[in-house]
Amino acid sequence: MSRIGRKPIAIPPGVEVQVHDGLVSVKGPLGKLEWSVASGIGVSVTDGQVVVSRSSDDRKIRALHGLVRAELNNMIAGVTKGYERSLEITGVGYKAQVQGQSLLLSVGYVDPVTFSIPPGIEVKVDKQTVITVRGTDKRKVGQVAANIRAIKPPDVYKQKGIRYAGEVLRKKEGKTGK
Structure with a gap:
């Protein structure tokens, strides 16, 4: 498993994260950002954390696992601090x-x-x-x-x-x- 992809992302107060049909939207005090997640990567919001998972150990999906987690982390930091x-x-x-x-x-x-x-x-x-x-x-x-x-x-x-x-x-x- 990807070391970066495994880490859950804590959602700070004042930030909303929603997942709908492969589209993740993050809304915070500075604005709203959206990211479409590739097929084979799953994103779920549980207990105030965002968890990224993958469906298989295919090389392309393994590479996307850490990327998606890093992008979501950047989006959350962007709508809070900029x-x-x-x-x-x-x-x-x-x-x-x-x-x-x-x-x-x-x-x-x-x-x-x-x-x-x-x-x-x-x-x-x-x-x-x-x-x-x-x-x-x-x-x-x-x-x-x-x-x-x-x-x-x-x-x-x-x-x-x-x-x-x-x-x-x-x-x-x-x-x-x-």
């Missing part, structure tokens, strides 16, 4: 600002880059150089942060660009001329 990812902008004249449901980035291109913020995600800009991405869905928060970073990835030579907060870059030396 997830957050911070990005830093480094470079002379590089800045960001939020206008409605879009993020405007001035990162060295001729025109500012417009990034549309998907629903369910909140983006905040502090001091024009720190971008904070918040939401209840861990996957969505991570993907939006990765998409923003991909607009101008950090340069290893000049150390300019958009990077995750706390990300350490190794600075490379340029060419040495004679």
Whole structure:
């Protein structure tokens, strides 16, 4: 059995977990999330805990066992605490600002880059150089942060660009001329 898949998930107060026909919905103070469970995986709610079980020892179902349990745990944590990812902008004249449901980035291109913020995600800009991405869905928060970073990835030579907060870059030396 999967060590992660075997562990029951405790349901904190204020969170509702419902299972209907392979669809698990988690409702909490920050919102509602849904996840469709693959066939062969069973989810049950008993005594204030969520228990994930599997029907057979097939390789694919064994792999999904731990995945489903981890996803459900992330959903419960997301509707109670939420997830957050911070990005830093480094470079002379590089800045960001939020206008409605879009993020405007001035990162060295001729025109500012417009990034549309998907629903369910909140983006905040502090001091024009720190971008904070918040939401209840861990996957969505991570993907939006990765998409923003991909607009101008950090340069290893000049150390300019958009990077995750706390990300350490190794600075490379340029060419040495004679």
